[in-house]
Amino acid sequence: MDIRDVPEAHIDRALALAYLVFHERPEDELHKHQQELMRECERIGAYDGDTLVGFVALHRFTLSVPGGEVPCPGLTYVCVAPTHRRRGVLSDLIGEVHRRCAAEGWPLAVLWASEDAIYGRFGFGAATDGITVEIDSRRPLALRITPDERPLRMVDPADAPELLGPYYEATRARRPGRLARDAARWRGEWLVDKDEEDDELSPPRIVALGDPLAGYAVYRTRPENEDTHSPGLVRLDELEADTPQAAAALWSYLASIDLTGTVRAWGRPLDDPLLLFAADRDQVRVTGQFPALWLRLVDVTAALTARSWAADTDLVLELRDDRLPSNAGRLRLTVISGAAHCTPSTDPADLTLDVRDLAACYLGGTKAVRLVHAGLIGEHTPGAADALDAALHTGQLPHTGDEF
Numbered sequence: 001m002d003i004r005d006v007p008e009a010h011i012d013r014a015l016a017l018a019y020l021v022f023h024e025r026p027e028d029e030l031h032k033h034q035q036e037l038m039r040e041c042e043r044i045g046a047y048d049g050d051t052l053v054g055f056v057a058l059h060r061f062t063l064s065v066p067g068g069e070v071p072c073p074g075l076t077y078v079c080v081a082p083t084h085r086r087r088g089v090l091s092d093l094i095g096e097v098h099r100r101c102a103a104e105g106w107p108l109a110v111l112w113a114s115e116d117a118i119y120g121r122f123g124f125g126a127a128t129d130g131i132t133v134e135i136d137s138r139r140p141l142a143l144r145i146t147p148d149e150r151p152l153r154m155v156d157p158a159d160a161p162e163l164l165g166p167y168y169e170a171t172r173a174r175r176p177g178r179l180a181r182d183a184a185r186w187r188g189e190w191l192v193d194k195d196e197e198d199d200e201l202s203p204p205r206i207v208a209l210g211d212p213l214a215g216y217a218v219y220r221t222r223p224e225n226e227d228t229h230s231p232g233l234v235r236l237d238e239l240e241a242d243t244p245q246a247a248a249a250l251w252s253y254l255a256s257i258d259l260t261g262t263v264r265a266w267g268r269p270l271d272d273p274l275l276l277f278a279a280d281r282d283q284v285r286v287t288g289q290f291p292a293l294w295l296r297l298v299d300v301t302a303a304l305t306a307r308s309w310a311a312d313t314d315l316v317l318e319l320r321d322d323r324l325p326s327n328a329g330r331l332r333l334t335v336i337s338g339a340a341h342c343t344p345s346t347d348p349a350d351l352t353l354d355v356r357d358l359a360a361c362y363l364g365g366t367k368a369v370r371l372v373h374a375g376l377i378g379e380h381t382p383g384a385a386d387a388l389d390a391a392l393h394t395g396q397l398p399h400t401g402d403e404f
């Protein structure tokens, strides 16, 4: 198999392969959107002669990490022709992604997985989690705090990138795991008129609190189904707020929209304050939890030094990395005043771990001590996992709203 760039002239071939493996037949509008998306991406193909049999597209993303941000590729549209499965095509494509990361100076790579079983073997760990939350809104939302009383206003989606964009960007400084969005991303991914998966949903609606902006919610609605008598739905896509009171005002608004009886929010952060300030947890239920952003530390030293750290520490980590031997071996991680320094070491290891498990811990979303309890990290010095967790700690849990 020949691994090479996919020229613009082959974008339709790449999309045809993706539609084949993902069992899709998109409408014209969506197809055009995907063509545009592919034009923006770096495109890597596996060719069998002239036939494109494997494909991966790379977004050029900027990911928030504690204390800063890093450029990284976002892998998407990963597909291998059904006729060429399990012959190492994906392994070759990922190998090429690693080479490009080294060439571009990208310390890590990210993706959303179609199936959890695929990417661990390639050194990816689930670095952020999302939860689904459902509110029974047939009665007013019961709260333990008083909502912000400033007026709410509807925002025209056409104005949203300008109004919400800077606000969202500020949230990235507080929450690791978030991707930078430009106006094109807002328009193409968040504000499209027709929902990709449910054509009964309304266009996006945006409600904003305060001026200057103190919070916003992006949502769609679906009317009551008269045949099944299921109540109208509010499907929340994103909610951000400065304070718990501002969040409470937005949640109360969503739960009080006439002719609806359920609010369904997908991909909320694990530490969503709603779960604590809701007075009745029978009314506000977590209905699911899933791994969201998978992260690969391609250059461990560069990635560890790119984030800030919450506590001083000095630990020797014995790292396993089957795919990238340059990461494997013993590394001394010294954190002084929030900055990490990494040097090769011959001292005995405090912790032994696989690179995928370090990736899961990297943004502060997974506790190393839990991985010790699960038998996935070896702790040779008592308290070493606690020390690593204290250093990795982040104020807010990592969260990724952008699925790609």
Ligand SMILES: CC(=O)SCCNC(=O)CCNC(=O)[C@H](O)C(C)(C)COP(=O)(O)OP(=O)(O)OC[C@H]1O[C@@H](n2cnc3c(N)ncnc32)[C@H](O)[C@@H]1OP(=O)(O)O
Binding pocket: 021, 022, 075, 076, 077, 078, 079, 080, 081, 084, 085, 086, 087, 088, 089, 090, 091, 092, 111, 112, 113, 114, 115, 117, 118, 121
């Ligand atoms: C970021 C994204 O885009 S996620 C989308 C991923 N794509 C899809 O789900 C579309 C449908 N599936 C496919 O196109 C293909 O089956 C792929 C891309 C998942 C795998 O491609 P392949 O070329 O068959 O993978 P490859 O032969 O390199 O397999 C490498 C290893 O992964 C394993 N593997 C591959 N796919 C899967 C899977 N779906 N579940 C579990 N293990 C898998 C293989 O068994 C192999 O294991 P080994 O190293 O122990 O031998």
